Amino acid sequence: MTGRRSRVRSKLTYRNAAGYAFISPWLLGFFAFIIIPIVTSVYYSFTDYDILKTPVFNGVKNFVTMLHDGLFWKSLEVTFIYTFSSVPLRLAFALFIAMLLNTRRARLLRFHQTVYYLPSVLGGSIAVAIMWRRLFLDDGAVNAVLGMIGIHSEISWIGNPSTAIWTLVLLAAWQFGSSMLIFLAGLKQIPRAYYEAAEIDGASPSQRFFRITIPHLTPVIFFNLVMQLINGFTVFTQAFVVSNGTGDPMNNTLVYALYLYQRAFKYYQMGYGSAMAWVLVLIIGVFTALLFRSSGNWVYYETKEGR
Amino acid sequence: MALSRRAQRTRNQVLFQLFMFAFGFVMVYPVLWMIANSFKPSSEIFGNASLIPTKIVLENYIRGWRFIGRITFTTFYANSLFYVSLATIGTVFSSALVAFGFARIRFKGRSFWFVAMFLTLILPYQVIMIPQFIIFHKLHWVNTFAPLIVPMFLGQPFFIFLMVQFVRGIPAELDESAYIDGCGLFRIFTQIIFPLITPAIVTTTIFSFYWRFDDFLGPLLYLNKPSLFTVSLALRMFSDPMTSTDWGAIFAMATVSLVPILVVFVAFQKYLVEGISTTGLKS
Numbered sequence: 001m002t003g004r005r006s007r008v009r010s011k012l013t014y015r016n017a018a019g020y021a022f023i024s025p026w027l028l029g030f031f032a033f034i035i036i037p038i039v040t041s042v043y044y045s046f047t048d049y050d051i052l053k054t055p056v057f058n059g060v061k062n063f064v065t066m067l068h069d070g071l072f073w074k075s076l077e078v079t080f081i082y083t084f085s086s087v088p089l090r091l092a093f094a095l096f097i098a099m100l101l102n103t104r105r106a107r108l109l110r111f112h113q114t115v116y117y118l119p120s121v122l123g124g125s126i127a128v129a130i131m132w133r134r135l136f137l138d139d140g141a142v143n144a145v146l147g148m149i150g151i152h153s154e155i156s157w158i159g160n161p162s163t164a165i166w167t168l169v170l171l172a173a174w175q176f177g178s179s180m181l182i183f184l185a186g187l188k189q190i191p192r193a194y195y196e197a198a199e200i201d202g203a204s205p206s207q208r209f210f211r212i213t214i215p216h217l218t219p220v221i222f223f224n225l226v227m228q229l230i231n232g233f234t235v236f237t238q239a240f241v242v243s244n245g246t247g248d249p250m251n252n253t254l255v256y257a258l259y260l261y262q263r264a265f266k267y268y269q270m271g272y273g274s275a276m277a278w279v280l281v282l283i284i285g286v287f288t289a290l291l292f293r294s295s296g297n298w299v300y301y302e303t304k305e306g307r
Numbered sequence: 308m309a310l311s312r313r314a315q316r317t318r319n320q321v322l323f324q325l326f327m328f329a330f331g332f333v334m335v336y337p338v339l340w341m342i343a344n345s346f347k348p349s350s351e352i353f354g355n356a357s358l359i360p361t362k363i364v365l366e367n368y369i370r371g372w373r374f375i376g377r378i379t380f381t382t383f384y385a386n387s388l389f390y391v392s393l394a395t396i397g398t399v400f401s402s403a404l405v406a407f408g409f410a411r412i413r414f415k416g417r418s419f420w421f422v423a424m425f426l427t428l429i430l431p432y433q434v435i436m437i438p439q440f441i442i443f444h445k446l447h448w449v450n451t452f453a454p455l456i457v458p459m460f461l462g463q464p465f466f467i468f469l470m471v472q473f474v475r476g477i478p479a480e481l482d483e484s485a486y487i488d489g490c491g492l493f494r495i496f497t498q499i500i501f502p503l504i505t506p507a508i509v510t511t512t513i514f515s516f517y518w519r520f521d522d523f524l525g526p527l528l529y530l531n532k533p534s535l536f537t538v539s540l541a542l543r544m545f546s547d548p549m550t551s552t553d554w555g556a557i558f559a560m561a562t563v564s565l566v567p568i569l570v571v572f573v574a575f576q577k578y579l580v581e582g583i584s585t586t587g588l589k590s
Contacts, residue, residue, distance in 0.1 A: 019414025029461025127561035185584035
């Protein structure tokens with residue numbers, strides 16, 4: 001009996017040891033590159049630190065400075081405009097094209113799917129950001145195309161303070177392909193019978209859309225919203241490349257992550273940069289929490305019963 | 308009646324195809340424009356929306372590849388290849404190992420660590436960017452590839468999740484019976500599970516390849532010498548108005564940099580599409 005119990009115990013120890021052995025690479029990385037940085041980052045945010053000298057504790061000075069920092073507010077404004085226009089635009093395009101691709105009888109669906117997905121594949125590359133910049137300059141293709149349809153335009157969309165951020169929004173919206181694929185996979189899981197039954201009951205196409213399609217997709221929409229909101233708030237590379245690292249014209253493409261980067265790695269204000277990073281976490285946390293709070297009202301999770 | 312219905316269907320099909328082709332053309336036009344311009348003589352590039360060069364020239368490619376003198380794109384591709392392949396190998400094997408641990412071994416604290424890992428997924432990189440830089444700076448790892456590669460050997464949460472989902476789909480009887488037969492857990496992992504999760508491995512490899520090849524912020528932070536530049540970093544510097552205004556050459560090198568991405572896309576489209584659809588759905 002005791003032999004058996006000790007065997008069970010040794011088996012348990014073996015399982016525990018083996019479990020930790022297998023996850024040990026991640027645990028090591030978690031502590032070395034996530035936990036320690038998080039803890040030190042909290043500390044740095046209350047210091048004046050230029051990386052060469054030791055950090056000097058200065059209380060909440062960085063946070064107070066931020067309140068009076070015009071560029072901080074400007075970068076917040078730019079980031080909000082960017083996120084709250086590019087995310088809905090991207091999801092709307094994604095859903096629209098996914099629904100078109102979900103028609104049963106059409107031909108060439110795979111071909112179209114590939115074409116619409118392609119910008120998402122290429123979109124992360126620097127080549128595309130460079131191309132985008134060139135496209136919207138005064139002698140770029142956008143003005144040339146506009147000229148062909150009779151609209152004479154000589155402005156540089158990149159250089160004009162009121163249009164520059166919209167070229168970035170468009171660049172993000174252009175890459176709706178991944179969301180489109182996710183929506184398409186979600187649409188294919190909706191049982192056809194629901195639509196047939198609704199049709200027999202005389203439901204209009206818009207009723208079918210709002211009563212069947214949208215509710216079924218809400219978990220997918222929710223997941224996409226959360227992930228893309230985070231991506232939107234932390235956008236960096238595109239703004240960096242399109243504005244050549246400056247955030248110009250007139251700081252209208254100075255997104256939050258770009259300003260943070262400038263403060264930390266151009267002016268070596270590591271303390272201020274860390275403080276800005278924590279404000280970003282706070283903002284993302286608030287919006288994510290709001291989304292999760294609201295999700296009870298509009299996200300429908302299918303239960304196993306009733307099937 | 309039957310005929311009119313058929314006519315209607317044909318009309319719908321034509322309208323559908325017209326729309327999909329027109330909108331699709333708008334979508335890919337920017338890329339085609341860039342490729343077309345890379346073959347045009349410099350004088351023809353601007354103020355012009357045409358996709359067909361009057362004369363195809365390759366000079367842009369030769370000028371572009373030479374970059375700005377001593378260092379050429381040969382160096383940048385060698386650097387990218389080194390970084391991308393090592394980082395991807397590290398990501399794949401370490402993530403698979405960790406995923407097996409989480410998916411198959413019931414150890415104390417498993418759910419706690421799993422949740423912790425999930426939280427790191429939504430932690431913005433900006434928070435750890437500065438302290439990580441300081442750590443690597445103190446280790447004298449700046450201007451080496453180590454800060455970009457070493458963390459990749461410690462498992463990537465996104466891919467661990469992907470693989471955990473996949474491992475859970477494999478019948479547990481399979482490795483349980485092997486376990487009863489006296490097969491050790493590490494052997495179960497290498498001989499049974501790893502070969503069975505090939506689709507997840509392929510998906511991970513492709514995405515890791517893309518993310519590392521496109522990676523910009525990491526190299527920007529850690530690689531400051533042109534001889535260490537990756538392709539993305541070199542392209543960025545090349546397109547800086549302070550460095551060059553030779554747009555023909557810039558477009559040529561930008562086009563070349565899309566070739567590896569497109570080749571992988573064409574070869575592994577199925578895995579990509581499946582990878583995206585499943586990771587996005589299992590939330």
